[in-house]
Amino acid sequence: MTNFFSSNFKLGILGGGQLGKMMLYETRKYDIRTHVLDPNLDAPCKIACDHFQQGNLMDYETVYNFGKKVDILTFEIETVNLQALVQLEKEGKKVYPSAKTLEKIQNKGRQKLFYQEHKIPTAAFTRFSNKAHLTEGITSNKIKLPFVWKSTQGGYDGKGVTVVKYGADLVKLPDTECIAESLIDFKNELAVIVVRNVSGEIKTYPVVEMEFHPEANQVEYVICPARIEEKIARKAVEIAEKVSQAFEHVGVLAVEMFQTQDDQILVNEVAPRPHNSGHYSIEASYTNQFEQHIRAILNLPLGATESKVAGIMVNLVGAEGYTGDVVYQNIEDIMKMKGVTPHIYGKKQTRPFRKMGHVTIVHQDIDKAREIAQKVKNTIKVISNT
Amino acid sequence: MTNFFSSNFKLGILGGGQLGKMMLYETRKYDIRTHVLDPNLDAPCKIACDHFQQGNLMDYETVYNFGKKVDILTFEIETVNLQALVQLEKEGKKVYPSAKTLEKIQNKGRQKLFYQEHKIPTAAFTRFSNKAHLTEGITSNKIKLPFVWKSTQGGYDGKGVTVVKYGADLVKLPDTECIAESLIDFKNELAVIVVRNVSGEIKTYPVVEMEFHPEANQVEYVICPARIEEKIARKAVEIAEKVSQAFEHVGVLAVEMFQTQDDQILVNEVAPRPHNSGHYSIEASYTNQFEQHIRAILNLPLGATESKVAGIMVNLVGAEGYTGDVVYQNIEDIMKMKGVTPHIYGKKQTRPFRKMGHVTIVHQDIDKAREIAQKVKNTIKVISNT
Numbered sequence: 001m002t003n004f005f006s007s008n009f010k011l012g013i014l015g016g017g018q019l020g021k022m023m024l025y026e027t028r029k030y031d032i033r034t035h036v037l038d039p040n041l042d043a044p045c046k047i048a049c050d051h052f053q054q055g056n057l058m059d060y061e062t063v064y065n066f067g068k069k070v071d072i073l074t075f076e077i078e079t080v081n082l083q084a085l086v087q088l089e090k091e092g093k094k095v096y097p098s099a100k101t102l103e104k105i106q107n108k109g110r111q112k113l114f115y116q117e118h119k120i121p122t123a124a125f126t127r128f129s130n131k132a133h134l135t136e137g138i139t140s141n142k143i144k145l146p147f148v149w150k151s152t153q154g155g156y157d158g159k160g161v162t163v164v165k166y167g168a169d170l171v172k173l174p175d176t177e178c179i180a181e182s183l184i185d186f187k188n189e190l191a192v193i194v195v196r197n198v199s200g201e202i203k204t205y206p207v208v209e210m211e212f213h214p215e216a217n218q219v220e221y222v223i224c225p226a227r228i229e230e231k232i233a234r235k236a237v238e239i240a241e242k243v244s245q246a247f248e249h250v251g252v253l254a255v256e257m258f259q260t261q262d263d264q265i266l267v268n269e270v271a272p273r274p275h276n277s278g279h280y281s282i283e284a285s286y287t288n289q290f291e292q293h294i295r296a297i298l299n300l301p302l303g304a305t306e307s308k309v310a311g312i313m314v315n316l317v318g319a320e321g322y323t324g325d326v327v328y329q330n331i332e333d334i335m336k337m338k339g340v341t342p343h344i345y346g347k348k349q350t351r352p353f354r355k356m357g358h359v360t361i362v363h364q365d366i367d368k369a370r371e372i373a374q375k376v377k378n379t380i381k382v383i384s385n386t
Numbered sequence: 387m388t389n390f391f392s393s394n395f396k397l398g399i400l401g402g403g404q405l406g407k408m409m410l411y412e413t414r415k416y417d418i419r420t421h422v423l424d425p426n427l428d429a430p431c432k433i434a435c436d437h438f439q440q441g442n443l444m445d446y447e448t449v450y451n452f453g454k455k456v457d458i459l460t461f462e463i464e465t466v467n468l469q470a471l472v473q474l475e476k477e478g479k480k481v482y483p484s485a486k487t488l489e490k491i492q493n494k495g496r497q498k499l500f501y502q503e504h505k506i507p508t509a510a511f512t513r514f515s516n517k518a519h520l521t522e523g524i525t526s527n528k529i530k531l532p533f534v535w536k537s538t539q540g541g542y543d544g545k546g547v548t549v550v551k552y553g554a555d556l557v558k559l560p561d562t563e564c565i566a567e568s569l570i571d572f573k574n575e576l577a578v579i580v581v582r583n584v585s586g587e588i589k590t591y592p593v594v595e596m597e598f599h600p601e602a603n604q605v606e607y608v609i610c611p612a613r614i615e616e617k618i619a620r621k622a623v624e625i626a627e628k629v630s631q632a633f634e635h636v637g638v639l640a641v642e643m644f645q646t647q648d649d650q651i652l653v654n655e656v657a658p659r660p661h662n663s664g665h666y667s668i669e670a671s672y673t674n675q676f677e678q679h680i681r682a683i684l685n686l687p688l689g690a691t692e693s694k695v696a697g698i699m700v701n702l703v704g705a706e707g708y709t710g711d712v713v714y715q716n717i718e719d720i721m722k723m724k725g726v727t728p729h730i731y732g733k734k735q736t737r738p739f740r741k742m743g744h745v746t747i748v749h750q751d752i753d754k755a756r757e758i759a760q761k762v763k764n765t766i767k768v769i770s771n772t
Binding site for chain 1: 389391392393407410411414415416417433434435436672673677681686687689690694695711712713714717718721722724725726727728729730731732733734748750771
């Protein structure tokens with residue numbers, strides 16, 4: 001067995017954003033050596049890794065050469081050069097999640113086809129190779145309005161996804177490969193974090209629920225556990241495990257799902273890495289998602305996924321109308337509230353809707369946690385000092 | 387109000403050991419810039435701070451010049467040059483805990499006198515300026531055998547403390563200023579972590595209990611909450627708060643106490659910083675002691691000190707007979723146990739009794755936690771690979 005701790009073993013991480021930063025808390029805790037590659041010299045992972053390299057994650061040579069220097073390679077973002085991972089694996093390098101898994105997930109069209117092939121319930125969809133074909137699909141009545149348009153490549157944080165209601169909405173869409181998905185009338189948007197190690201040991205976290213703003217139609221709170229019936233939760237967990245196994249995924253996999261009006265569970269999409277919907281686990285769970293990811297890819301035993309307390313997560317995004325050096329207005333006020341932990345990602349500049357951090361609220365009583373979460377949301381504001 | 391987060395504000399930390407390392411998890415979480423001074427280039431704090439400086443913590447010029455470059459200065463070890471802190475404060479630099487507080491604590495003789503002056507219950511003692519005076523004290527019957535001998539300076543991790551049973555035990559004692567303390571027949575050794583911010587807001591953690599090995603007379607487990615009567619716990623908390631206030635302490639203060647056979651609480655000694663007896667708080671508490679220390683010295687509101695679950699801490703010390711590159715034998719086996727989190731401090735070399743890490747065990751049920759803690763203790767072993 002490899003000695004990972006306080007040894008010369010090297011873990012490589014592609015991407016140095018906030019997910020990588022939170023992963024580094026865990027590599028520090030276990031004293032595991034890390035190398036990080038990111039295009040941004042001011043990346044949140046710049047410190048706390050053993051070696052930081054600036055470079056393009058989509059460049060074959062850069063990723064390949066970076067991977068050659070480490071013992072196991074992982075990523076905290078999906079938009080990395082896949083061919084370099086394929087080549088590294090061919091040469092015997094361990095890459096987790098594997099290139100084969102990432103390939104199936106990276107392209108959303110391929111991801112949807114994968115669900116169909118594996119009889120994993122998902123919304124009906126049609127794939128189009130470009131905008132002309134999509135337009136033709138509408139005019140020929142092959143697909144009906146309204147539908148959900150998704151770019152098959154490079155979507156992230158809600159980018160590359162939009163609801164098309166009228167033909168005129170097509171004008172602003174980019175000319176890319178895309179899918180048109182049936183609009184699901186859902187009761188709840190749910191997510192399950194699944195973790196699977198190299199040996200195939202698998203564990204799931206409790207189902208979480210995204211609570212939407214009643215008017216703005218934006219996720220406001222990620223709530224663990226989801227306030228849903230036990231049998232729905234069981235169904236969601238079963239499907240999430242099936243997805244992880246079908247992908248032969250190694251590491252943390254976030255499975256986002258819809259609970260429809262008639263209580264079907266449909267898989268929306270997955271992220272093959274620690275995910276926003278699992279951030280609550282740092283404060284609420286016996287083992288947080290970042291530690292689990294490390295355990296899984298090093299083929300160590302997985303930790304307990306139960307919660308110590310209820311957890312709610314609120315994202316901290318840049319307020320509209322502010323661009324410049326960031327200020328977390330009223331942060332002291334939320335720090336007075338019980339069980340409130342702010343996480344500041346370390347981006348020096350704010351701009352409207354930029355993900356700058358998140359706040360976790362934990363409490364024995366989920367209703368109390370929800371009340372405090374609302375106060376947090378109404379108190380802190382991410383602005384600039386200029 | 388100063389903007390500490392993702393700003394140019396600089397926090398200086400004297401000492402770069404494991405306590406500093408765990409403090410840096412919190413400065414990273416809040417994105418607070420840090421400078422660390424430590425004599426060892428391989429210190430656990432070497433990475434994850436913004437600026438690491440190698441230097442002697444007892445050297446006036448080194449500490450003074452380091453302090454000049456930061457906005458607020460704190461320490462994770464008491465053996466630092468006090469005069470440099472005094473001078474920095476004179477020049478308007480904020481030092482927390484203050485030089486005045488540290489001065490009262492750094493010398494154990496002065497610390498004991500302070501308890502007497504402030505009517506804080508503590509074991510009877512006599513102070514001696516050197517070994518000759520101590521010997522004279524015994525021959526003249528001024529003090530009686532057995533007694534606890536403590537060096538007034540530089541004691542740490544049980545060093546500088548010994549029980550003198552016979553006159554012959556004096557031979558191996560160093561010739562230093564010391565105190566001779568009555569041997570206390572205690573029922574329990576307890577500790578309370580108190581935190582107090584610059585404005586005087588004060589909070590205490592639940593009382594913890596040190597459980598000793600039945601034969602070896604060594605602390606095996608730190609258990610939170612202590613399994614003691616509620617009225618004893620209340621008394622311990624009251625005394626701990628009184629101690630923090632008397633010292634006008636800012637930051638985390640660990641107050642170690644004895645519960646005597648007749649249920650008196652006597653203060654043994656204090657540590658003006660995060661402490662081994664508070665490590666359990668990382669996994670078990672709403673706010674861990676390291677985050678609290680940061681909140682206190684930046685004069686931010688203090689976080690909740692309640693526990694989410696019961697917590698037990700086991701130290702990982704180098705096994706006898708092993709010196710060299712460290713190996714954490716059977717660590718995978720303890721990682722399988724529920725609620726078990728190893729912390730590896732990052733010292734590459736083990737030697738007998740060296741503090742290499744700790745393990746936290748959390749569980750809803752304290753008896754279950756205690757069972758698992760025993761399994762942990764019997765499973766993991768810190769050895770070397772040579």
